[in-house]
Amino acid sequence: MIDKNKSYKDIVGFLNQKYPIYLSEKWDNNGLFIPPDREAVTNIVVTLSLTESVIEKAIAQKANFIISHHPLTLSGLKTIDSKTREGHLLLRLIKNGIGLYVAHTNFDCHVEGLNYYIGKAIGLSKMEPLEPINKDTHLKLEFYIPKENEKTVFQALYSLGAGAFNNYDSCSFASKGFGSFRGLENSSPIGKVGELTIVNEVKVEMIIPKNKAVEIVETLKRVHPYEEVAYYLHSIIFNEKKNGLGKVGVLRKAEKLSEFMKRVKAVLGCESIEMTYPLEDIMIKRVSICGGSGKHLLPLAIKRSDIYLTGDLSYHDFEKAAYYKFPLGNIGHFHSERLGLIGWSEMLSRQLAVAVCFLEEEGMYSTVI
Incomplete structure (x- = not known):
C-alpha cells in the first residue's frame, strides 16, 4: 500500500541506516544534498545521474524527491552559479521544490547494493x-556518566549515529562503578568546591562513525552534567566479510x-x-x-x-x-549500473511504501557507425 504522507526524513533515515556513510570511499560525496520544500514525498525518481532530462521527467511525474547514484559534485560547493552545470541543476531542483539524495560508493559496497x-x-x-572492506571507519568511544543522566546522554548520542553498525543501532556497554573528584578554586563541580565528591557512575563503551567523531564528542560535552568530561577515543579496524566492492x-x-x-x-x-x-x-x-x-x-x-x-x-x-x-x-559503466538500479528501485518501492520510478536514461555517448 502506498503511503501518501511519507516524510522525506523517514526516507533519508532509512537510506542512511541501510547504506551508512562509513561504507563510502573517502573521496565520495553521499547523503542528502537538498531537502524537498514539502515534508511529504509524493513520488520518488531513481536515476544513475542527475541531468536536465531527469529533472524534466520528475516534474512531469510530480515527483518531489530524486535519488541519484552519481553525486552531482564530489566536493562541496562554495557558491551556486547558474552558469555552471552543477549550479544550474541545483537551482532547478530548488525552484521546483525537489529534494536530492545521493547513494554512490556506500551503495556500491553494501552487501545488498x-x-x-x-x-x-x-x-x-x-x-x-x-574486495571486502578493511578500513578504519569507526572509533571506540569510552566515557563516564552519573547513572541518573545515562538515558539523556544515550539518546543524544544515538541520534547522531553512535552505537550503530550494519543492521543494529543503539548498541553500547555500561559497567557500574564510583567516580571521585574534588573541584578546586574557579571550578563549577556538581558537588561543593574544595570537597571530595563520590558519584555513582557508569562507564560507557560504544562505537561511533569516524567521520562524525567531532560532532558526537561535542554533543557529549554539551549534554553531560560535568564541567570537565572524561572520555577516550580508540582506533579500531573492521575487516568485514559481507560488505565490500x-x-x-x-x-x-x-x-x-x-x-x-x-x-x-x-x-x-x-x-x-x-x-x-x-x-x-x-x-x-x-x-x-x-x-x-x-x-x-x-x-x-x-x-x-x-x-x-x-x-x-x-x-x-x-x-x-x-x-x-x-x-x-x-x-560499460552505464549498462552495468543501470541494471543494478532497476532492481534497487523495486526494493525501495516495497520497503518505503512510496511510488518509486527508475528513469531509463540514455548513456552519455553512443557508437558512431
Missing part, C-alpha cells in the same frame, strides 16, 4: 565481496563462455561487449562483477573467478587479461 542486484540479474548465487558468485550450472556472454548481453540490453580475444570457448562457473568502474579489482578477479565483468576498461587491462588467458568483459 549495486553488485548484488547485477549478480541476481545474471543468475549468480552464493555471492560475496570481491564488487561481487564474486557462482552460476547454477556451468555455461560455455559464448553462451554466457550472449545471455549477459541480452540482460544488459547493450549492443556489444568488448572481450579478451582470442579465447577458447571455456566453461564458466564462477563469475566476478563490478558495476561502473572496476579495473583496479582485475587482479583479485583473476585469482578468484573464471571471468570478470566490469566497465571503464582500457587497452592495458585487456593486455593483462590476455597474458593470463583470462576472460575479461567490458560491460
Whole structure:
C-alpha cells in the first residue's frame, strides 16, 4: 500500500541506516544534498545521474524527491552559479521544490547494493565481496556518566549515529562503578568546591562513525552534567566479510563462455561487449562483477573467478587479461549500473511504501557507425 504522507526524513533515515556513510570511499560525496520544500514525498525518481532530462521527467511525474547514484559534485560547493552545470541543476531542483539524495560508493559496497542486484540479474548465487572492506571507519568511544543522566546522554548520542553498525543501532556497554573528584578554586563541580565528591557512575563503551567523531564528542560535552568530561577515543579496524566492492558468485550450472556472454548481453540490453580475444570457448562457473568502474579489482578477479565483468576498461587491462588467458568483459559503466538500479528501485518501492520510478536514461555517448 502506498503511503501518501511519507516524510522525506523517514526516507533519508532509512537510506542512511541501510547504506551508512562509513561504507563510502573517502573521496565520495553521499547523503542528502537538498531537502524537498514539502515534508511529504509524493513520488520518488531513481536515476544513475542527475541531468536536465531527469529533472524534466520528475516534474512531469510530480515527483518531489530524486535519488541519484552519481553525486552531482564530489566536493562541496562554495557558491551556486547558474552558469555552471552543477549550479544550474541545483537551482532547478530548488525552484521546483525537489529534494536530492545521493547513494554512490556506500551503495556500491553494501552487501545488498549495486553488485548484488547485477549478480541476481545474471543468475549468480552464493555471492560475496570481491574486495571486502578493511578500513578504519569507526572509533571506540569510552566515557563516564552519573547513572541518573545515562538515558539523556544515550539518546543524544544515538541520534547522531553512535552505537550503530550494519543492521543494529543503539548498541553500547555500561559497567557500574564510583567516580571521585574534588573541584578546586574557579571550578563549577556538581558537588561543593574544595570537597571530595563520590558519584555513582557508569562507564560507557560504544562505537561511533569516524567521520562524525567531532560532532558526537561535542554533543557529549554539551549534554553531560560535568564541567570537565572524561572520555577516550580508540582506533579500531573492521575487516568485514559481507560488505565490500564488487561481487564474486557462482552460476547454477556451468555455461560455455559464448553462451554466457550472449545471455549477459541480452540482460544488459547493450549492443556489444568488448572481450579478451582470442579465447577458447571455456566453461564458466564462477563469475566476478563490478558495476561502473572496476579495473583496479582485475587482479583479485583473476585469482578468484573464471571471468570478470566490469566497465571503464582500457587497452592495458585487456593486455593483462590476455597474458593470463583470462576472460575479461567490458560491460560499460552505464549498462552495468543501470541494471543494478532497476532492481534497487523495486526494493525501495516495497520497503518505503512510496511510488518509486527508475528513469531509463540514455548513456552519455553512443557508437558512431
